[in-house]
Amino acid sequence: MVLIRDLFLQGAQMLLVLAVAPLLVGFTRKVKAWLLRRNGPPLIQPYRDLRRLLRKEIVVAENASWLFRSAPYLILAATWVAAALVPTFATGLQFSWTADLIVITALLGSVRFFLALAGMDVGTSFGGIGASREMMFASLAEPAMIMIVFTVALVAGTTQLSEVADFVFAHASLRVSLALALVALVIVALAENTRIPVDNPATHLELTMVHEAMLLEYSGRHLAVIELAASLKLLLYISLIVCMFTPWGLAQSGSGPTAYAIGVGSYLGKLAVGGFLLVLFETSIAKMRVFRVPEFLGAALMLGLLGTLLLFVSRTF
Amino acid sequence: MTAIAIALWGVAGFLATAFLGVIARRSSKASQLVYLLSLIICLVILAISTRQLFAGAGEVTAMRLPIGLPWIGAHFSIDSLSAFFLLVINLGGAAASLYALGYGKHEEAPERVLPFYPAFLAGMNLVLLAADAFSFLAAWEFMSLSSWALVMSHHRDPENMRAGYIYLVMASFGTLALLLAFGLLAGPAGGYAFDEMRGLIHTAWLPGVVLILVLLGAGSKAGLVPLHVWLPLAHPAAPSHVSALMSGVMTKVAIYGFIRIVFDLLGTPAWWWSIMVLVLGSVTAVLGVLHALLQRDLKRLLAYSTVENIGIIFIGLGLALAFEANGMTGAAALSFTAALFHVLNHSLFKSLLFFGAGAVLTATGERDIEKLGGLIHRMPQTAFLFLGACLAISALPPLNGFVSEWLIFQAILISPTLPQWGLKLVIPAVGAMLALGAALSAACYVRAFGITFLGRPRSTAPASAVETDRMSLSAMFALLGLCLLAGLLPGYVIDAIAPTTTHIVGQAMPVQASTAWLSIVPIERSRSSYNGLLIFAFITISTLLIVNAIHRFASRATRRAPAWDCGYPDPNPLTQYTADSFAQPLRRVFGEFVFLARERVTMPRPGDPEPARLEVRLRDLVWDVIYLQIERSVAFAAERLNYLQFLTIRSYLSLVFAALVSLLLVVAIWS
Numbered sequence: 001m002v003l004i005r006d007l008f009l010q011g012a013q014m015l016l017v018l019a020v021a022p023l024l025v026g027f028t029r030k031v032k033a034w035l036l037r038r039n040g041p042p043l044i045q046p047y048r049d050l051r052r053l054l055r056k057e058i059v060v061a062e063n064a065s066w067l068f069r070s071a072p073y074l075i076l077a078a079t080w081v082a083a084a085l086v087p088t089f090a091t092g093l094q095f096s097w098t099a100d101l102i103v104i105t106a107l108l109g110s111v112r113f114f115l116a117l118a119g120m121d122v123g124t125s126f127g128g129i130g131a132s133r134e135m136m137f138a139s140l141a142e143p144a145m146i147m148i149v150f151t152v153a154l155v156a157g158t159t160q161l162s163e164v165a166d167f168v169f170a171h172a173s174l175r176v177s178l179a180l181a182l183v184a185l186v187i188v189a190l191a192e193n194t195r196i197p198v199d200n201p202a203t204h205l206e207l208t209m210v211h212e213a214m215l216l217e218y219s220g221r222h223l224a225v226i227e228l229a230a231s232l233k234l235l236l237y238i239s240l241i242v243c244m245f246t247p248w249g250l251a252q253s254g255s256g257p258t259a260y261a262i263g264v265g266s267y268l269g270k271l272a273v274g275g276f277l278l279v280l281f282e283t284s285i286a287k288m289r290v291f292r293v294p295e296f297l298g299a300a301l302m303l304g305l306l307g308t309l310l311l312f313v314s315r316t317f
Numbered sequence: 318m319t320a321i322a323i324a325l326w327g328v329a330g331f332l333a334t335a336f337l338g339v340i341a342r343r344s345s346k347a348s349q350l351v352y353l354l355s356l357i358i359c360l361v362i363l364a365i366s367t368r369q370l371f372a373g374a375g376e377v378t379a380m381r382l383p384i385g386l387p388w389i390g391a392h393f394s395i396d397s398l399s400a401f402f403l404l405v406i407n408l409g410g411a412a413a414s415l416y417a418l419g420y421g422k423h424e425e426a427p428e429r430v431l432p433f434y435p436a437f438l439a440g441m442n443l444v445l446l447a448a449d450a451f452s453f454l455a456a457w458e459f460m461s462l463s464s465w466a467l468v469m470s471h472h473r474d475p476e477n478m479r480a481g482y483i484y485l486v487m488a489s490f491g492t493l494a495l496l497l498a499f500g501l502l503a504g505p506a507g508g509y510a511f512d513e514m515r516g517l518i519h520t521a522w523l524p525g526v527v528l529i530l531v532l533l534g535a536g537s538k539a540g541l542v543p544l545h546v547w548l549p550l551a552h553p554a555a556p557s558h559v560s561a562l563m564s565g566v567m568t569k570v571a572i573y574g575f576i577r578i579v580f581d582l583l584g585t586p587a588w589w590w591s592i593m594v595l596v597l598g599s600v601t602a603v604l605g606v607l608h609a610l611l612q613r614d615l616k617r618l619l620a621y622s623t624v625e626n627i628g629i630i631f632i633g634l635g636l637a638l639a640f641e642a643n644g645m646t647g648a649a650a651l652s653f654t655a656a657l658f659h660v661l662n663h664s665l666f667k668s669l670l671f672f673g674a675g676a677v678l679t680a681t682g683e684r685d686i687e688k689l690g691g692l693i694h695r696m697p698q699t700a701f702l703f704l705g706a707c708l709a710i711s712a713l714p715p716l717n718g719f720v721s722e723w724l725i726f727q728a729i730l731i732s733p734t735l736p737q738w739g740l741k742l743v744i745p746a747v748g749a750m751l752a753l754g755a756a757l758s759a760a761c762y763v764r765a766f767g768i769t770f771l772g773r774p775r776s777t778a779p780a781s782a783v784e785t786d787r788m789s790l791s792a793m794f795a796l797l798g799l800c801l802l803a804g805l806l807p808g809y810v811i812d813a814i815a816p817t818t819t820h821i822v823g824q825a826m827p828v829q830a831s832t833a834w835l836s837i838v839p840i841e842r843s844r845s846s847y848n849g850l851l852i853f854a855f856i857t858i859s860t861l862l863i864v865n866a867i868h869r870f871a872s873r874a875t876r877r878a879p880a881w882d883c884g885y886p887d888p889n890p891l892t893q894y895t896a897d898s899f900a901q902p903l904r905r906v907f908g909e910f911v912f913l914a915r916e917r918v919t920m921p922r923p924g925d926p927e928p929a930r931l932e933v934r935l936r937d938l939v940w941d942v943i944y945l946q947i948e949r950s951v952a953f954a955a956e957r958l959n960y961l962q963f964l965t966i967r968s969y970l971s972l973v974f975a976a977l978v979s980l981l982l983v984v985a986i987w988s
Binding site for chain 1: 719755763
């Protein structure tokens with residue numbers, strides 16, 4: 001009985017992240033439009049886009065290989081698994097212990113690996129430039145992420161996300177190292193989701209050729225799957241931030257249905273606030289030149305390293 | 318028969334096979350026979366070493382043969398440390414022999430490879446079996462020389478000649494350092510058997526000197542920066558199955574030498590040893606992968622990536638030293654297990670990568686990735702296998718490379734409890750370097766795979782390539798299968814390493830096979846756990862779900878059309894992104910600092926039909942600062958001492974006499 005309930009909760013989490021992810025993208029687009037004094041597309045526009053893409057014929061380049069055609073599914077599957085392992089509305093779910101923070105980071109690394117290869121598969125120069133820049137960003141963003149993980153793990157004494165959330169919930173206090181980690185994580189999240197100031201998800205200009213350049217050859221259902229994976233990744237990063245730094249409202253394992261309802265409600269609220277802050281930041285800043293980005297990400301790496309060093313010096317920071 | 322006797326008979330078998338290779342080198346069946354015999358012997362030694370490993374930590378079988386120096390004899394033994402490394406080496410050897418059953422047919426000069434290949438295997442096995450300094454050094458030198466002969470098998474190429482020369486110099490230097498290390502370890506009584514060395518109490522300064530000598534000796538064979546310079550030259554020069562052996566396996570023999578002397582013979586470590594090992598390891602890891610990122614030669618790229626992985630292994634060993642010095646045996650066991658796990662992992666995927674590079678080389682005759690491309694269409698199975706190995710070596714879950722790095726990260730997370738300030742400041746930086754190395758290695762392998770196998774053919778060679786033979790493919794499939802198994806069921810691997818860890822560190826990691834769902838739990842469940850099997854199952858199930866849903870609800874219409882490329886596709890394959898352009902952003906971020914990279918663009922004036930030029934100058938600082946200086950000073954000294962060649966016989970005799978007298982004086986003063 002308990003097992004069935006746990007499996008149900010885990011399944012609910014998987015479906016929740018998949019269902020909410022396009023809504024989050026729609027919400028950020030709407031808020032951005034409001035901030036720019038536009039009306040903006042309706043909230044459910046991303047779902048409509050997905051449906052339209054799914055119904056279209058796909059056009060595959062003549063020399064595309066099996067890798068090109070299977071990569072979208074692998075990308076979505078791995079992102080989905082990673083997103084389902086981050087506590088959203090409850091901690092200590094059935095499979096929360098299969099992967100810790102380092103594994104989630106590395107899973108996103110696998111996603112990026114396949115995305116970059118898919119970009120290079122057709123052999124166009126745009127795909128190559130996108131893959132090359134993506135890997136350059138990742139070469140700094142990933143160590144920064146590991147340093148953030150170290151900082152958080154040293155504070156909480158664990159790399160398990162559920163345990164981290166429980167720890168922060170129980171021993172909430174302002175800590176220098178956690179503040180450094182938060183700033184670094186925001187920078188990494190911006191870069192990983194190719195948001196302004198690193199890249200602009202709304203355009204196809206050559207200046208912003210990173211993420212979109214790798215997808216240029218995709219169409220129809222492949223593109224729909226990749227777009228869904230991208231929105232899941234945005235959701236994942238916001239979930240990660242809210243779960244580690246504001247775990248209030250999360251349902252503990254074994255609590256009643258009300259707790260879970262509160263968990264879902266507060267999660268959606270936190271997502272909305274996170275999305276709003278993201279858009280607010282995006283509209284107030286200009287996009288950087290590509291070769292400024294390493295400095296930006298280098299700052300995140302240094303902040304993460306500083307946080308870790310402080311904790312090596314004394315656990316009280 | 319005891320395990321050691323079987324192993325020694327195996328070595329004798331290798332030597333007999335080598336002899337057979339000499340006799341029958343002209344016959345057409347010779348290569349099949351030599352590789353088949355090597356395969357069988359490798360499998361036999363693999364079986365007995367596995368049995369020995371599972372027999373437990375204290376299990377030692379020893380033997381003394383009346384060969385070697387008359388008053389010492391030759392001691393041989395297998396304990397759990399040598400059993401683990403025997404397993405790794407013969408696994409790699411068996412895979413290489415299986416691969417060579419197919420690959421060896423393409424060899425242009427089999428008579429230069431066949432005698433030395435089994436001899437090389439014999440040398441590596443003997444190093445692991447040796448239990449006294451003399452037989453260890455003799456076997457070590459035998460291994461070096463036979464691999465040198467293999468490096469020189471295509472000796473007409475001037476580049477290979479240079480590689481062979483540098484390798485020979487570095488190998489001799491390494492053996493010299495080890496010779497001195499053993500000399501110090503033997504103590505005043507001159508006990509050269511390992512058993513006698515273990516019991517000795519050393520003076521305060523001696524272990525430190527021995528450590529430095531071992532870092533020089535074993536480090537030069539393993540490819541530790543700055544002693545790595547020979548490795549990216551020599552490993553690619555050999556035939557590909559030998560490259561796989563040298564990179565995947567011989568470097569592990571060097572790691573064994575380091576562990577044997579530093580962890581086993583030298584007694585309790587001091588904490589500052591670990592700082593040296595950690596700093597060297599992390600510098601090696603990052604510098605190796607940065608070099609690999611900029612290579613165009615596929616095999617050289619793989620060789621530089623070996624340098625990186627050796628760095629990762631040394632980071633694990635350094636952490637183990639740090640914990641052991643502070644009596645934290647549990648944490649030491651974790652780091653030591655991580656290092657050994659990476660030893661196994663690297664031997665698997667690096668062999669696989671070299672086999673793939675060999676398959677590409679035979680199919681296209683090309684090692685320069687700028688001339689390859691699109692091979693995924695012509696060689697789909699090799700492409701798949703190479704991709705698997707790239708994923709594994711880039712430390713991506715759920716494959717095996719990730720597990721060992723994850724274990725090292727877990728070990729780093731325990732290290733704030735270490736009392737020394739030096740370690741507290743160094744270890745976070747080491748963690749950052751390790752993470753940087755992992756991320757850069759992903760970039761490196763995206764580049765290697767993407768340029769070689771994806772896109773369109775950049776020259777005529779890859780356009781007409783054909784899939785490699787079945788023997789080579791089966792060797793590669795076996796290795797990829799092992800990579801996947803070690804990644805999905807890491808608990809069993811950790812448990813298999815446990816006897817070795819207990820033997821060397823005094824404690825093993827908790828037993829993993831009994832944890833729920835076969836997760837690995839290094840310390841306790843609430844702290845960290847990882848389950849590769851479930852992650853793999855989740856990804857597989859979700860992929861199937863998505864594919865199923867898409868095929869049910871989405872349009873199935875598919876049309877093949879020319880590439881879109883934003884509306885301006887260029888049919889010329891030379892307009893594709895090249896390996897150099899792929900590496901350019903990273904070169905710009907890291908190269909200016911590490912390689913003093915300078916770029917110069919010469920643009921012709923408008924209307925001038927001359928081509929524009931981009932010149933990139935990179936400097937290998939290790940080579941320029943250390944090796945060129947040494948070369949210069951040697952040349953200077955040789956110039957100065959030149960006149961000694963033209964003395965009279967009387968002067969020579971008086972020189973000899975003076976040398977004798979001064980040496981006797983030294984001995985008199987010493988004792």
